[in-house]
Amino acid sequence: MITAALFPVPGLLLRTNDRAAQQTIRGFAQQQATTASLVHHTLITALHRSHDTAERTTAFEAAFTAAEDWRYRAAVSSQHPDGRYSARWAQRFRTPITDDNPNLFRIGEPARFRDGATWDPDTRTYQGGIETPASRTMRDFEAHATARFAQTREGDVVSNPVALPDGRIAEGMRLLRGPAAHQAAVEMATRIAARGGDTSRIITDGHLIYCATGPEADRRAIFHLAMALLAAEHPTPPAALTAWLQAVYLLYQAPRTKRGADAATRTFLIAAGSSILPSPPVLIRDVDLRACVCTQDAFVAELRAAQSGTR
Known part of the structure; x- marks a missing residue:
């Protein structure tokens, strides 16, 4: 049976320690299971x-x-009155990612995910607050991303x-780090400003990781070959598991929409x-971020270790 337990809530969504609020957030897992x-x-x-395989791939x-x-329709019917999860921004859940409009996401600044943290405009930092699952998650992934840079000689851009x-x-x-990350931050601020959003808290200098x-061409090829991989004949359950x-x-290297891809x-x-x-099968928590900061072999090994009863 497909149940909500198969959908661990991303740590970055748990930005409060209030159990009732956390339970509301966890409720989305049931929608995914259904x-x-x-x-x-x-x-x-x-x-x-x-x-044949071609028809299976199409399926x-x-x-x-x-x-x-489904994710777009869920966004359209959102009960959030405002903000990035409100129905006002539902169109972004089917807006395609392109080379001219890539997805950018900052990895770092865990203090902004603390419960009760406040913005200090003088130091341009978040102050106070209590640790949350989100702040701990961001701190962990910032460390993982930093380690990836330490393990490579590719400079300011490390590609998977x-x-x-x-x-x-x-x-x-x-x-991205260094000038590449600074450029990404400026691009992010420019986009948000164009939508009428507040950019006063977006840092565009200093130590940044994005x-x-x-x-686009690579993402398209990756996506279609992922579908073909799933559609191929798998002689044994272990072979099917390896394919999955x-x-x-x-698929996490080839998101297609600006929002809701995860x-x-x-x-x-x-x-x-x-x-x-x-x-x-079983998905690990924060699977999208893990796919971003981990190499293919390391990611697959961790995901394989999480499986139980999937043979």
């Missing part, structure tokens, strides 16, 4: 009617699109090389995994 069950049922039906692609459509099933190497998510989506593990990493991808992955495995 949608994943529906997508799974439709996918199984389509797979049974498929005659998986349709399932992914269904997960994206993605080994594709056909033997090619594509460029996945990128980690993650950014890879080139690799597909998880691939939730849509998680929902699809549980539905797809339940279609090719004896039992539903």
Whole structure:
């Protein structure tokens, strides 16, 4: 059975220590489970009617699109009165990521995720507050990203090389620091200002780390080969599990929409995994950030270790 337990709440969403508020946030997992069950049922039906790998691939692609459509509809019906999760910004849940409009996300500044932290305009830092799951999560991932830079000689940009099933190497998510991160911060501030948002708290200098989506052509190739990987004939359950593990990493290197890509991808992955495995697979917490800061081998090994009963 596909249940809410298969959808661990991202640590970055838990920015409060209030248990009632946390429970409300955790409630979204049930929506994902319900949608994943529906997508799974439709996918199984389509797979049974498929005659070859091409038709199976089309079925998986349709399932992914269904997960994206659900996330958009959920955004449209959002009960948040304002802010980034309000229905006002629902269109961003189906706005495509492009080379001219990549996704950018800052990794760092954990103090802003503390419960009760306040902004000091003089020092341009967040002060006070109590640690939360979100602040601890951000601190951990900042350390992981810093370690990636220490392990490479690529300079201010570290790209995730993605080994594709056909033997090619594509460029996945990128980690930015130094001038590259400063440029990303300025671009982020410019976009927010154009939407009428407040940019006073966006830091554009100093020690910054950002993650950014890879080139559009690479993302498109990664996505389609992930679908083909899932659609291929898997002679044994262990072979199917290996295919699913690799597909998880691939899909997180190839997000398609400006908002909601993580939730849509998680929902699809549980539905797809339940279609090719004896039992539903397990996702690790903050799977999207882990895919960004980890190498392919390290990510797949960690995800494999989290599986139990999925053989």
